[in-house]
Amino acid sequence: MAFAADPPHTHGTLTKFFGVSADFCYKIPDSLHTREGILLEPLAVAVHAIRLADVRPGHRLVVFGAGTVGLFCAVVAREFGASTVISVDLLPGKLDVARKLVGAEVSRSWVPNSSYTAEENAQDLMETYELEDGADIVIDATGAESSVQTAMCILQPGGTYVQVGMGKRNIQFPIAEICERELSVKGSYRYGTGDFELAMSLVQRERIKFDGLITGEFSFEQASEAWESTRRGDGVKNVIKGPGD
Ligand SMILES: NC(=O)c1ccc[n+]([C@@H]2O[C@H](COP(=O)([O-])OP(=O)(O)OC[C@H]3O[C@@H](n4cnc5c(N)ncnc54)[C@H](O)[C@@H]3O)[C@@H](O)[C@H]2O)c1
Numbered sequence: 001m002a003f004a005a006d007p008p009h010t011h012g013t014l015t016k017f018f019g020v021s022a023d024f025c026y027k028i029p030d031s032l033h034t035r036e037g038i039l040l041e042p043l044a045v046a047v048h049a050i051r052l053a054d055v056r057p058g059h060r061l062v063v064f065g066a067g068t069v070g071l072f073c074a075v076v077a078r079e080f081g082a083s084t085v086i087s088v089d090l091l092p093g094k095l096d097v098a099r100k101l102v103g104a105e106v107s108r109s110w111v112p113n114s115s116y117t118a119e120e121n122a123q124d125l126m127e128t129y130e131l132e133d134g135a136d137i138v139i140d141a142t143g144a145e146s147s148v149q150t151a152m153c154i155l156q157p158g159g160t161y162v163q164v165g166m167g168k169r170n171i172q173f174p175i176a177e178i179c180e181r182e183l184s185v186k187g188s189y190r191y192g193t194g195d196f197e198l199a200m201s202l203v204q205r206e207r208i209k210f211d212g213l214i215t216g217e218f219s220f221e222q223a224s225e226a227w228e229s230t231r232r233g234d235g236v237k238n239v240i241k242g243p244g245d
């Protein structure tokens with residue numbers, strides 16, 4: 001898969017014109033403003049992950065990370081029938097967005113304690129939400145070592161773990177947990193056939209609404225400020241306009 005947004009295959013999409021074959025394009029639904037169209041990409045990432053996780057009605061999920069990808073994993077899981085989705089993030093503001101997007105009936109939130117071990121955090125989360133044997137499915141959308149370690153300790157026997165977050169290439173990984181509880185561990189990378197279609201359909205049918213998710217708009221000249229704002233974790237999604245827009 002050649003990814004358009006960053007080198008080496010291209011110089012990136014931060015340009016006035018970007019040529020791409022028509023059969024690699026999807027028409028943004030008329031109901032969406034172009035700037036909201038950028039959210040279809042991370043939504044397709046989430047659709048891919050939730051399909052791989054095989055979320056079924058009644059499942060209880062934990063999603064580490066409430067950035068764009070984690071938020072969308074949580075709301076797509078709701079659409080697949082999850083009864084409870086616990087969003088985990090260090091930033092309480094991100095969890096407020098998750099609650100609004102997913103809805104109070106399904107959404108729960110939890111902030112890890114940075115001075116706890118992974119096992120202590122896992123125990124705290126499971127007690128808080130009465131997950132006696134553990135969650136059915138856990139998704140990591142942070143790439144953070146501490147999240148991955150905690151995630152492994154909150155799955156029920158036979159549960160499924162999906163790695164979406166991409167952080168350090170090598171981390172300490174509690175491999176015994178996989179063996180002893182017969183966990184299924186999967187990696188999720190970008191998207192596959194049908195993921196963009198389902199993402200667009202969820203938006204067109206207004207099952208998922210993008211209202212309030214574009215929290216910053218920057219001119220081309222302010223691009224570095226946009227990246228800095230994203231690095232600080234401000235808001236949800238920043239848009240950088242093309243040159244001359
Ligand atoms: N697998 C793929 O195809 C794919 C596609 C897109 C993004 N990604 C990866 O997914 C991850 C999420 O992407 P995003 O765009 O939502 O990023 P983001 O930076 O917007 O979100 C990450 C969130 O994780 C939270 N976080 C960081 N460390 C944490 C910790 N220790 N505990 C709890 N929360 C923590 C942050 O506060 C933030 O809200 C990134 O690692 C990104 O590289 C992977």
Ligand SMILES: OC[C@H](O)C(O)[C@@H](O)CO
Pocket residue numbers: 003041042045166190
């Ligand atoms: O949504 C697609 C992602 O941005 C990526 O796959 C990227 O972060 C890794 O190269």
